[in-house]
Amino acid sequence: MFQEYDIVVVGAGHAGCEAAAAAANLGSKVLLVTMNMQTIAQMSCNPAMGGVAKGQIVREIDAMGGYSGIISDKSAIQFRMLNRSKGPAMWSPRTQNDRMLFAHEWRMMLERTPNVDFLQDTVATLLMDGKRVVGVKTSMGTEVRCKSVVLTNGTFLNGIIHIGEKQFGGGRMAERAATGITEQLIQLGFESGRMKTGTPPRIDGRSLDYSKMAEQKGDENPSKFSFLPNQSPLSNFNITGKAKEQRSCWITYTNSEVHELLKEGFDQSPMFAGRIKGIGPRYCPSIEDKINRFSDKERHQLFVEPEGWDTIEIYLNGFSTSLPQEIQYKALCKIPGLENVKMFRPGYAIEYDYFPPHQLKLSLETQLIENLYFAGQINGTTGYEEAACQGLMAGINAHRKINELDAVILKRSEAYIGVLIDDLINKGTEEPYRMFTSRAEYRILLRQDNADLRLTPLSNAIGLASDERILRVKQKQEAIDKIISSFKKEKVEVSEVNPYLVSHETSVIDERATLFQIISRPQVDVQSLVSCIGKPKELLNIEQEISNDEVILEIWEEAEILMKYEGYIAKEMELVDKMKRLEDVPIFEYFDYSRLNSLSTEARQKLSKIRPQTLGQASRISGVNPSDVQVLMVYLGR
16 A cells, blocks of 8 residues: 655654654655644644744754744744843744644645655554564554654653543543554663643633733734745735734733632642652643642733634633643633633643653664654653754654764754753653753854854755755855954044944943944944944945845844854853864764773763763763763773
8 A cells, every 4th residue: 555665754743744844855755644634733732932942943943944933934923032131142032823824834834845645544563673663553554664763752652631530541632642652662672751741721812801911012023933035924024025913912910819729629630649640841830730839929920822813712821730620710710801711621731651862862763773763752852842853853864864874963062952952862851851041051152043054054965954045044154254354344433433332321432443342342232333333335235235134134133243242152162162072082882881890880870871972972971970081081092
């Protein structure tokens, strides 16, 4: 019935979609297997993409040639750049999205991608040839042969949904769980565990009183995720030249009355009663967990988020719960603005299987089984963006492995994607892993604005990012370099710039100074400075050559960041260079750590378990101390 495929991707969530698209665009023949063709790229939880650190990941996916950024832009109903009051390393783009449009656009993109075929079925078994995967067998008994398999099962592996004292199998509400794969993987020698996540109730927006809430509008000048020409309906720079009015979100709060009502259901809570064994996300706790852990807090913030342009359905962010349905409803009615609320469906918790990620290589291929890759929540992460970037890298590396090419491994200094994968494998995770800017030691280098400059050349070199993308990057880089060179060369007279400096409450100058010296001041911004003194002629020529107002704004912003933070960036680059010396020292795959008696016992155990590929990776493993690294350096002849 089926031809032999290069790659079979199991699961069509965010990880599966990116994996299928990446592998197919690189030239592999891909079969995407999903339990339900109508839920491809479903936003199972909140209808939003990006946020702190997550927005950087979406931009990195786009810079690599993935689809998440494009889809997020097309389906955006609101855009905000978070943390604008902080330094540019913290700026994080976020979109509120139309849930149904997001899934629709993803499916259309996949259907328009050559080399992607679809199958609606459940994969029950992997077909093996010794320690190598050679295909899959579905619950319908269909066997599909392939060269590589990417598992992106999300929350479906032996999923159990909890609402109060009720529990039933499911991977999402109204969707059945997947069984068989976990049991087979355990038999093959894999270690598994259980995790838990949850979602809040969905409510009727017509039943809310928004006058009792604080409005949260989108940015006045909304930006976008993708580095390609603007496809966001929110921007005046889009192909229509006309922006749609953004949908607002709203903020309200719980109170002591809400908390007391919720506590009435604690004895029926599956979490407190011990029916949930899996560990939930630390940074996205349920409302009952928040009340229990932070009993001194009189209120908790809630975000009232629209689910799309036309729907009345509302997502109540911050109210994730698995308490009984009637308790949920009573508590909702005591929240300001929700007194007459109508509930579409209750919140619930879901438990599912995952496989601790120390069992993977940095390519996301499993150590035990050749050509088998894991991506997404199966690796212990939480969040669409974390899943999508793993899918992208798994798809790339599955394609490259079957074509006898080296894996693409992004370093911690190159991308948040590199930080995430390195953290998972070297540090492991016993709770759902969420990305934060604080996890990246080189975050000044890993800004959202320069993801294309960092990653598009690499992706273009491996055949994924298009030539259009690389041309845009080269044009951008050349323009930035010319601006910085001009600012370092051009000098302004005292009389010319001092009135401007006084108006911006910064000290005047006594002698001629370069524009670079002026822009380095925190009170000065590039747009107001050049508006005051005029742009050097060569910079006007650059703008005429580009002739795209949106791109010109991006270039000026990037150049300003590089000039203002030149010293900090240089220091981080020095740290990267020092670390690179360790990263470039390879460790033989079957190195016998047990014979190195000079290593600590913990180091020998951890190194044997994780099997690092480089000395740099070994140095980041929890339990491996600097003295252990020195021992390895001696044995490796360094």
